[in-house]
Amino acid sequence: MALRIYNTLTGSADELVPGGIKKEKIGDYPPVTIYSCGPTVYGYAHIGNFRTFVFNDFLRRYLKFRGFRVDHAMNITDVDDKTIAGAVTESISLKEYTERYTAIFQEDLTALNIEPVEHTPKATESIGAMIEIIDLLVKKGYAYAMEGSLYFPVDRFKSYGRLSRLNSREIKSGLRYDTDEYAKDDVRDFVLWKAPKENEIYWDTPVGKGRPGWHIECSAMIRKIFKTTIDIHTGGVDLIFPHHENEIAQSEAAYGEQFVRHWIHVEHLLVNGSKMSKSLGNFYTLRDLLAKGYSARSIRFLLVSAHYRKQFNFTIDGISQADQALERFDNLLIRLKEIKKEGAPNPHVPNLIDSIFADFTGAVDDDLNISRGMGMVFEFIHAVNTMINDEKLTRMDADSIMLALKKIDAVLGFIFSEGSEKPGIDAAWVESMIAERLAARNSKDYGRADAIRRILLEKGIILEDTREDTRWKIRN
Known part of the structure; x- marks a missing residue:
């Protein structure tokens, strides 16, 4: 049976064909080239972010299980509106600010048993590749200057909107956006290169002083690593527009070839049936949950077990x-x-x-x-x-x-x-925890009883409740 995955671009479940040419045996295919939109490192990643990152890990693991070779990149967005604002607020350099949150993100990946990918490019280390694309767009008439910034004219790219099923009548010709994110109902020309602002980091380049727009970053890193069309691009459904739509436009306009064969998007994660919001009290980072005593292993189980194209209600x-x-x-x-x-x-x-x-x-x-x-x-x-x-x-x-x-x-x-086998377990401590759990259950404090079970499980202790008593084992 062939591996078929829903492709947002075609609207159907398409067979995965690495390199675009069908082979008789899986082993004959070139490595599956994958690019996953990574984190913007301006804070702790929340559980909704990790739904996508865990899916990316599951995807690459399954491809290898099926016999495919994998060449996978996930970027680090370390320069954009949010990272710059965060660094300014804390009065530290952008590099210091983003390196802190990059390290935290890597620790979170390890906690969730997410495999390292082959490439983890940073936007700030790929400025030259961005200038290369922008220079091509200028030469081909797909970029124009306005007040020191360079913009992409979306009405010039005739297939603009095909990924997000955008109606061409919704495009507002000649109107521009300087911000990185905006709504699908207000389509305008997007920024490729932003003019420098006071107290903001900038680069002095052949296309002028300034810094990149968010969308050009991923296109540049993909081109820098893979050189040509890639097999799979993943991300959350919230990135379909404008980010992925703009990636397609600028990449295909610059290089005249298909950008990505297979687009895979992960649905939203809800918490207690609602969109995550700090005001609702249902906003969780991974670290929030671990601090409450919940297991990263259990969180991974939940995130892996839900189908990626269905909204998942996290509770x-x-x-x-x-x-x-x-x-x-x-x-x-x-x-x-x-x-x-x-x-x-x-x-x-x-x-x-x-x-x-x-x-x-x-x-x-x-x-x-x-x-x-x-x-x-x-x-x-x-x-x-x-x-x-x-x-x-x-x-x-x-x-x-x-x-x-x-x-x-x-x-x-x-x-x-x-590390599930824990030598040197203090049996007396385990028995005292079991006694405390029994007391909590007898007083109907089931939350405390469940918390004790989780604490013991984290220590590698499995409880087995029988009619007579509670027995325990060391997990192997």
């Missing part, structure tokens, strides 16, 4: 449900390790493993339907637990199943958690 109850789902994995891993039975392997195990790989791949090949894929994985867990209960597995079977889970986790990134 605290959802994290608790993720904790419970992850306990199913943890308990299975413990049970598999405890199997000591020798003898011939069960002949049904290879078929079971083949089936989970076929079912999982069949689901995810259909527009990255991880929701259905996860259903297949939990059916597999149930089948394995049944075989363990019936004492039908040998040590060799357990090893084979463990290896299969590791292959699936190369996509999911949350089954096996680093």
Whole structure:
């Protein structure tokens, strides 16, 4: 079965064809070239941002699982309206300001087990590539000057609006925007190069003194790294217009070739059914959630498990449900390790493993339907637990199943958690926490009881409630 992913540009689920030329075998394709819009480093990234970043990670992991090679770039926007304003407010240099938040962002990626990509270009290190594009646009008549700034005339690019399904009648010829972001119902010429302002950083270049507009940055970094048309460009749905629309216009006008073959956009994340807002009290950065005792592993589980083209409602109850789902994995891993039975392997195990790989791949090949894929994985867990209960597995079977889970986790990134085995656990402390949890439950303080379970889980301790008491195990 071919891997088909919804393409915003065509409005259909298109087969992924790296390099644009179909091959007989996946191994014959060139590396899949991917560019993901990265963070603007002016503050802590929020959980909605991380929905997209976790999706990007899931995408690259799945492509590798399917046998594709991957060449992936994610940029760091370290010069734009927001970063400059932040640096000015704190009275520090732009470099100092953005390097601080870049380091914080990298720490957050590590916490969520997001793989490093092959390229992480910074906008400030790509000014030369931006000037190259702008110079081409000037020479081809796709740029004009006004009060020291350079603008792209959108009405000159005849296919402008095809990504965002923009009606050409909505375009306001000759009107301009200097800001980086604006609404789809007010389409104007966008800025390529901004004239210098007092107290703002600027570069002295062949196209004049100033700094880049936001949209030219990504086009330049893509061209600098990949040199030609790329296979996949990802981002949140909020970037379709104007950012991605403008990227297409300036890149294709400059170089006369298709910019991107496959556009993949991730839907919005809601919190408690509403758009995130500090005034509503539902605005969470990753660090807010970790500080409250929630697990990065559980957050990753939630974000991976939701289909990327559906709005996802993030709730605290959802994290608790993720904790419970992850306990199913943890308990299975413990049970598999405890199997000591020798003898011939069960002949049904290879078929079971083949089936989970076929079912999982069949689901995810259909527009990255991880929701259905996860259903297949939990059916597999149930089948394995049944075989363990019936004492039908040998040590060799357990090893084979463990290896299969590791292959699936190369996509999911949350089954096996680093550092989950915790030597030197203080048993008396664990028992005291269990007693405190029991007291909280008896007094109907279920929030505190759940918090204690999470604290223990972070320490690698799994609780099992029975009719008689609560037992605990060290997660392996």
